[in-house]
Amino acid sequence: MKIDDYRLLVALSEQGTLRKAADTLYISQPAVSQRLKTIEDEWGTDIFIRTKKKLITTTNGELIIQHAKKMLKEETNLKEMIQYYEGTVNGKLSIGVSSLIGQTILPKVLEKYIKLYPEVKISLQVGSSTRIMRNRQDFHVSVIRGTQIMNMQNEVLMKDRHYFIYPKDKSDQLNTLPMIEFQADPIYLKDIETWYTEQFKETYAPQIKTDQIATCKALLLAGVGMTVLPEVVVNDIDQSLFEVQLLSVNEHDLLRETFLCYESDMLSLPQVKAFIEMMKAEVSLLGDVMND
Secondary structure (H helix, E strand, O other): OOHHHHHHHHHHHHHOOHHHHHHHHOOOHHHHHHHHHHHHHHHOOOOEEEOOOOEEEOHHHHHHHHHHHHHHHHHHHHHHHHHHHOOOOOOEEEEEEEHHHHHOOHHHHHHHHHHHOOOOEEEEEEEOHHHHHHOHHHOOEEEEEOOOOOOOEEEEEEEEEEEEEEEHHHHHHOOOOOEEEEOOOHHHHHHHHHHHHHHHOOOOOOOEEEOOHHHHHHHHHOOOOEEEEEHHHOOOOOOOOEEEEEOEEOOEEOEEEEEEEEOHHHHHOHHHHHHHHHHHHHHHHHHHHHHO
């Protein structure tokens, strides 16, 4: 197959219709339909089921499309490596980061990065660590919390402590104050449950659950309830108004690791290596601030 055929399959998968894929690729719809038929004949299997409303990917089609994405990624990496050997830092940088990192550390890093490397085109996806892991093949670098990605290089970016926080003017209401919980991995939430049960001698049943730490923090600051937050978002909380208590589970500080995940050969791409180094440097500075 040609690279253009791989691009066609990926476009069809992402757009869901022949017409939208044709518009994306700037070719006619009949040409897309004919090329798809030729590709399917070459593979000897249907890649899509055609309905009136959309294309449905077959089981074999999923495998072929994943192969197409891999081939396109390899082509991009090869072009970037060629640029590297020519001494130019440009090309593309695709990053997938957890929501917490996307809201705290990443903006500072990218501000510095684009000033140093204005020729690099950045593609960014921010979401849950589970989502980033699921789409890991789309990224040069993934930054996720709480777990590692198998068959990849995993470096610990940071380990942050956690704090139990509540409004000081409601310290006499802790047994009735709503507990606010942000979406996280089950092991992490289990540790909080263990701590809560030991602390309050009752079953852990958070009254409010959010999908973002930022929302959780906003509710806390509004005096809605109490919560547990990671160290990276605690420094700007006014401790004259809020009680901030280091959280321990089984006599150990509750720590959560954040990982930089990438395939080892990605370090041969200068834009990727530079990003990883800048992330580490920013976290090092952040650590100095948190330890002051």
